[in-house]
Amino acid sequence: MFRSALLCAGLALAGYASAAWLTHDFQVWTAEGARRLEVALRPVAAPDVQVDGPGIVKQPLAGLLADGRSVTVLDFVYTRCQTVCLTLGGVMQQMQAALRQDGAMTRAAPVRLLSISFDGSHDDPPVLQRYAARLNADASLWRFVRMPEARDTQRLLDAFEVVVVPDGRGDYEHNAALLIVDPQGRLVRVFDYSEQQLALDYARHLAGQP
Numbered sequence: 001m002f003r004s005a006l007l008c009a010g011l012a013l014a015g016y017a018s019a020a021w022l023t024h025d026f027q028v029w030t031a032e033g034a035r036r037l038e039v040a041l042r043p044v045a046a047p048d049v050q051v052d053g054p055g056i057v058k059q060p061l062a063g064l065l066a067d068g069r070s071v072t073v074l075d076f077v078y079t080r081c082q083t084v085c086l087t088l089g090g091v092m093q094q095m096q097a098a099l100r101q102d103g104a105m106t107r108a109a110p111v112r113l114l115s116i117s118f119d120g121s122h123d124d125p126p127v128l129q130r131y132a133a134r135l136n137a138d139a140s141l142w143r144f145v146r147m148p149e150a151r152d153t154q155r156l157l158d159a160f161e162v163v164v165v166p167d168g169r170g171d172y173e174h175n176a177a178l179l180i181v182d183p184q185g186r187l188v189r190v191f192d193y194s195e196q197q198l199a200l201d202y203a204r205h206l207a208g209q210p
Contacts, residue, residue, distance in 0.1 A: 035161045036190045043186035047159045049152035051116070053145035054129040061156065064114075064145070066185030071111045071207040073199060074179050076162050078119035079131040084176045084193075088115075089135050091178070091196045096142050098200060103141075111203045113142040114181075118153050118164050119172070120146040160187055182206055 046065050052058040065072055073095060077085040092113055099111055117123035123131070128144040137144070147153040157164055164174040178199040180189040188206070191199035 039190050043188045046185045047155050049156050051145040054125050062185045065181050068183050071203045072114050072181040073203050074114040076116050076118055078117050079123050091193050095200055099141050111207050115144045117146040120153050
């Protein structure tokens with residue numbers, strides 16, 4: 001009887017310890033929550049991948065992001081998407097409108113928007129240009145890029161822990177979020193796309209805007 005009680009207590013303690021470790025002392029309970037906490041605790045530098053896009057010659061993504069001044073809000077999309085990417089596009093449009101108003105009110109370090117296509121073989125610069133036009137994107141605030149090389153696409157997705165799964169019919173299942181990159185080109189926060197105001201306020205704060 002006593003041995004059974006000790007065994008049960010040991011199992012319960014082991015289960016508690018495992019749960020605490022897996023959930024960062026019970027701060028998170030989902031993989032996405034864990035990802036957000038990990039990024040907040042340990043910012044992730046943009047990997048050495050090449051991008052191009054409308055008005056953007058092929059160059060390292062890190063150089064595009066790390067200008068030492070601008071904070072970037074970025075998302076991952078593909079132009080043929082008819083579901084969550086449309087919602088993300090609407091969110092970015094609203095952010096663009098807010099940033100236009102910011103520009104008229106302050107000279108503080110800017111916040112920029114960047115949409116990255118993970119469907120690089122299809123979403124070449126002309127396709128991205130047409131996509132940007134449909135969204136009324138202002139190139140001074142909102143840019144679009146893709147990785148021409150599939151291996152670079154996968155490296156970036158892995159580094160930023162973006163899940164993209166082909167559905168076998170030319171479309172993808174993928175997680176949708178707003179990622180904040182600091183002026184040094186490091187991913188520092190991840191927000192759900194429904195938290196657009198929180199994401200924008202954090203980006204403004206990071207950029208030194210009131």
